[in-house]
Amino acid sequence: MTPVRRGQWQTAADVLSQVARQPGITRAAVARTLRLSTGSATEVTARLRDVHLLTEAPAPSQGRGRPTTVLQAHPEGPVVLALDLRQSNWRSAVVALDGSLQDPQYTRHRSRRAQVVLKNLRHAVEQTQERYGDRLQLVSLAVPGTVRDNQLMQAPTLEWVELDLTQVTADVDVPLLAGNDATLSGVAEARTGAAAGAGTAVHLIIEVGIGGTLLIDGVPAQGASGAGGEYGHMPFGDRARSCPCGARGCWDLEIDGRALAHHLKQPRPDDPVAYTEEVLRRTDRAAHAAVAKVVAALGYGIAGLVNAHDPDVVTIGGLAIPLRAAAEDTFTEAYEGGLMRFHRGSPPPVLAATHQPDGPLRGAAALGLDQLTTEPAIATWAAHHS
Amino acid sequence: MTPVRRGQWQTAADVLSQVARQPGITRAAVARTLRLSTGSATEVTARLRDVHLLTEAPAPSQGRGRPTTVLQAHPEGPVVLALDLRQSNWRSAVVALDGSLQDPQYTRHRSRRAQVVLKNLRHAVEQTQERYGDRLQLVSLAVPGTVRDNQLMQAPTLEWVELDLTQVTADVDVPLLAGNDATLSGVAEARTGAAAGAGTAVHLIIEVGIGGTLLIDGVPAQGASGAGGEYGHMPFGDRARSCPCGARGCWDLEIDGRALAHHLKQPRPDDPVAYTEEVLRRTDRAAHAAVAKVVAALGYGIAGLVNAHDPDVVTIGGLAIPLRAAAEDTFTEAYEGGLMRFHRGSPPPVLAATHQPDGPLRGAAALGLDQLTTEPAIATWAAHHS
DNA sequence: CCCATTAAACTCGTCCTACGAGCATAAACG
DNA sequence: CGTTTATGCTCGTAGGACGAGTTTAATGGG
Numbered sequence: 001m002t003p004v005r006r007g008q009w010q011t012a013a014d015v016l017s018q019v020a021r022q023p024g025i026t027r028a029a030v031a032r033t034l035r036l037s038t039g040s041a042t043e044v045t046a047r048l049r050d051v052h053l054l055t056e057a058p059a060p061s062q063g064r065g066r067p068t069t070v071l072q073a074h075p076e077g078p079v080v081l082a083l084d085l086r087q088s089n090w091r092s093a094v095v096a097l098d099g100s101l102q103d104p105q106y107t108r109h110r111s112r113r114a115q116v117v118l119k120n121l122r123h124a125v126e127q128t129q130e131r132y133g134d135r136l137q138l139v140s141l142a143v144p145g146t147v148r149d150n151q152l153m154q155a156p157t158l159e160w161v162e163l164d165l166t167q168v169t170a171d172v173d174v175p176l177l178a179g180n181d182a183t184l185s186g187v188a189e190a191r192t193g194a195a196a197g198a199g200t201a202v203h204l205i206i207e208v209g210i211g212g213t214l215l216i217d218g219v220p221a222q223g224a225s226g227a228g229g230e231y232g233h234m235p236f237g238d239r240a241r242s243c244p245c246g247a248r249g250c251w252d253l254e255i256d257g258r259a260l261a262h263h264l265k266q267p268r269p270d271d272p273v274a275y276t277e278e279v280l281r282r283t284d285r286a287a288h289a290a291v292a293k294v295v296a297a298l299g300y301g302i303a304g305l306v307n308a309h310d311p312d313v314v315t316i317g318g319l320a321i322p323l324r325a326a327a328e329d330t331f332t333e334a335y336e337g338g339l340m341r342f343h344r345g346s347p348p349p350v351l352a353a354t355h356q357p358d359g360p361l362r363g364a365a366a367l368g369l370d371q372l373t374t375e376p377a378i379a380t381w382a383a384h385h386s
Numbered sequence: 387m388t389p390v391r392r393g394q395w396q397t398a399a400d401v402l403s404q405v406a407r408q409p410g411i412t413r414a415a416v417a418r419t420l421r422l423s424t425g426s427a428t429e430v431t432a433r434l435r436d437v438h439l440l441t442e443a444p445a446p447s448q449g450r451g452r453p454t455t456v457l458q459a460h461p462e463g464p465v466v467l468a469l470d471l472r473q474s475n476w477r478s479a480v481v482a483l484d485g486s487l488q489d490p491q492y493t494r495h496r497s498r499r500a501q502v503v504l505k506n507l508r509h510a511v512e513q514t515q516e517r518y519g520d521r522l523q524l525v526s527l528a529v530p531g532t533v534r535d536n537q538l539m540q541a542p543t544l545e546w547v548e549l550d551l552t553q554v555t556a557d558v559d560v561p562l563l564a565g566n567d568a569t570l571s572g573v574a575e576a577r578t579g580a581a582a583g584a585g586t587a588v589h590l591i592i593e594v595g596i597g598g599t600l601l602i603d604g605v606p607a608q609g610a611s612g613a614g615g616e617y618g619h620m621p622f623g624d625r626a627r628s629c630p631c632g633a634r635g636c637w638d639l640e641i642d643g644r645a646l647a648h649h650l651k652q653p654r655p656d657d658p659v660a661y662t663e664e665v666l667r668r669t670d671r672a673a674h675a676a677v678a679k680v681v682a683a684l685g686y687g688i689a690g691l692v693n694a695h696d697p698d699v700v701t702i703g704g705l706a707i708p709l710r711a712a713a714e715d716t717f718t719e720a721y722e723g724g725l726m727r728f729h730r731g732s733p734p735p736v737l738a739a740t741h742q743p744d745g746p747l748r749g750a751a752a753l754g755l756d757q758l759t760t761e762p763a764i765a766t767w768a769a770h771h772s
Numbered sequence: 773c774c775c776a777t778t779a780a781a782c783t784c785g786t787c788c789t790a791c792g793a794g795c796a797t798a799a800a801c802g
Numbered sequence: 803c804g805t806t807t808a809t810g811c812t813c814g815t816a817g818g819a820c821g822a823g824t825t826t827a828a829t830g831g832g
């Protein structure tokens with residue numbers, strides 16, 4: 001409750017950010033990267049230990065010299081509850097400051113009705129609150145749909161309409177941070193996955209339609225209301241075809257199972273993901289041709305995004321990985337053919353995402369931890385913990 | 387040369403950023419926005435005065451109470467030389483910490499040959515160095531072309547090939563910051579123009595082709611090598627048409643004078659800008675139809691970018707303004723028709739840029755000042771000035 | 773014209789943090 | 803077992819931010 005003095009916990013915040021971004025980092029390594037003197041490092045870690053934010057464990061010795069310690073989350077430290085809502089199930093984990101996941105849970109939906117699912121999430125939040133008490137600082141939720149200021153605007157896979165997600169934390173006095181699952185999986189890739197270390201990264205994931213995000217230094221460009229990253233609704237496609245989103249010529253329509261069905265002159269599939277997997281298993285010429293068309297549209301669109309954003313790396317996830325693998329040459333040709341000439345010398349690599357199923361959960365965890373490792377958050381926590 | 391103590395000049399840097407971003411701001415206003423106590427404000431300004439970074443002038447009194455002061459750049463303070471290279475001329479101005487432009491100059495190219503133009507710029511830099519001495523901290527250069535790590539990759543309007551721009555500062559020991567003119571005009575709009583205050587903004591400018599940038603909190607997303615923002619080379623267009631950039635179906639080809647000529651079945655114009663202005667002056671049906679097609683492509687593409695980035699506002703400059711004005715309804719129809727449904731309730735406004743001719747210069751100045759108002763830059767300056 | 777009101781500047785004691793220098797310590801190496 | 807090496811620890815110093823109290827310069831009412 002004492003007013004926060006400017007810069008008081010600045011260095012401490014920097015240290016915690018390091019710990020959150022590189023779990024298992026040692027005290028000496030942190031001091032080196034932050035250019036801290038050993039004296040300051042001693043002081044900062046002592047202070048962080050005093051307020052229950054960190055503990056230290058002896059690090060395995062690396063050659064000569066006095067061994068250093070590994071910085072770990074304090075057993076009484078703050079945590080984030082990360083939730084990942086998916087079409088047929090949802091997952092949760094409690095995340096400590098060093099990024100470690102505790103109590104991972106996996107639950108299949110019994111009912112897919114919005115109110116039932118939200119009630120289950122709310123229950124999970126309440127249980128976590130009971131278990132962790134004041135340690136629970138934030139709930140970070142990944143949702144497969146367009147999210148705007150904690151409101152779900154549309155969720156085609158779940159077939160939900162507009163929905164207030166703050167219901168999830170209605171029973172507890174903890175802030176909620178809801179985000180799009182594709183965006184969050186991009187965060188995971190940019191922090192600890194295939195795009196780790198990239199200054200600018202583009203992440204794309206195909207499930208039903210294509211979603212993604214632009215990441216700058218690991219921070220997603222979420223736009224004015226958090227709805228950024230709807231790359232599937234850029235008009236890369238045939239303007240004659242209209243999209244359920246309301247626009248026409250959307251890239252989406254050229255990419256997912258619906259596009260395959262169109263090329264194969266079949267009716268629009270109920271489950272575009274399963275349909276795509278089915279087509280990928282087929283070995284006939286028609287299936288190959290349809291896949292090639294989709295892969296070309298993918299490579300071509302990615303090239304456009306590379307032209308626009310000049311990323312260090314592009315990461316792809318979901319069905320994009322098997323699709324590309326099914327027509328590697330077609331992809332490369334479309335991708336490189338769509339690039340501006342000066343990019344061709346060293347085109348940004350298009351890498352498969354490494355986190356895959358737990359990307360959204362990891363990303364939600366990472367963005368949640370970002371909130372905890374800000375200076376004001378730490379100062380507030382410290383003020384309450386002697 | 388004394389090592390910089392962490393956080394030593396943090397508050398001072400915050401104050402200077404305020405001054406640079408809001409020229410003419412008063413000391414009291416700065417203290418309020420930064421939540422500084424009056425005591426701290428007194429100390430910080432005194433320190434900044436001592437090291438020749440700021441001066442204070444009495445502010446016109448606003449009602450009761452002791453009058454405050456306006457924070458201004460110190461007459462002996464650091465400056466940036468902002469340069470704006472254009473097709474037929476170049477401009478320069480010396481920018482002080484409070485954003486004030488001194489010694490504005492305007493020079494028409496006598497020759498458009500790269501080496502001649504660069505020599506003139508180099509001469510201007512040298513003269514500024516002679517006049518300002520150590521006060522000159524940075525040269526910030528706007529160029530109409532793709533810039534990558536201070537190298538010009540392509541400049542279609544100037545018809546220059548790859549070029550090392552660091553030649554401009556070869557005679558002086560001052561860093562160079564080169565950037566694309568469209569990107570920099572976007573910075574100007576986001577800081578003090580039509581997009582002022584926007585968290586996320588998209589800026590687009592049509593001259594020869596279409597360029598632009600995504601701005602997040604006034605900072606352009608410049609990509610891995612500074613070549614971001616080439617929106618003209620997203621494949622929004624007809625894939626059958628190939629673009630001089632090497633790709634196909636570029637938006638560029640649907641937007642500028644070359645597109646108008648295509649629609650009017652005329653040969654590719656030498657000067658697409660003049661050609662566009664000419665067509666805009668025509669009153670015949672064919673010209674109107676051609677303009678309408680281009681305007682539709684513009685609105686449609688902007689909608690795609692809005693879907694992808696969810697900006698607070700879109701700003702347009704150059705020929706985009708008269709083009710839209712020539713077919714307002716067509717634009718609105720294409721723009722709103724291309725938006726995802728949930729954006730239609732309140733589509734981001736598409737505003738005319740307010741800086742227009744001096745946008746790139748202002749943007750270059752702003753990004754240059756960003757460099758000077760960082761904590762390490764201030765600490766270094768202070769160490770050298772008693 | 774003077775004094776109350778108001779907003780802001782100034783002064784100063786206190787607290788806090790980062791730093792550096794010097795010293796202590798725990799491993800590996802020969 | 804001493805030397806080498808990297809790191810941790812202690813403590814004196816310096817400087818900034820803050821708050822409380824005081825002063826100052828304007829307005830506006832009586």
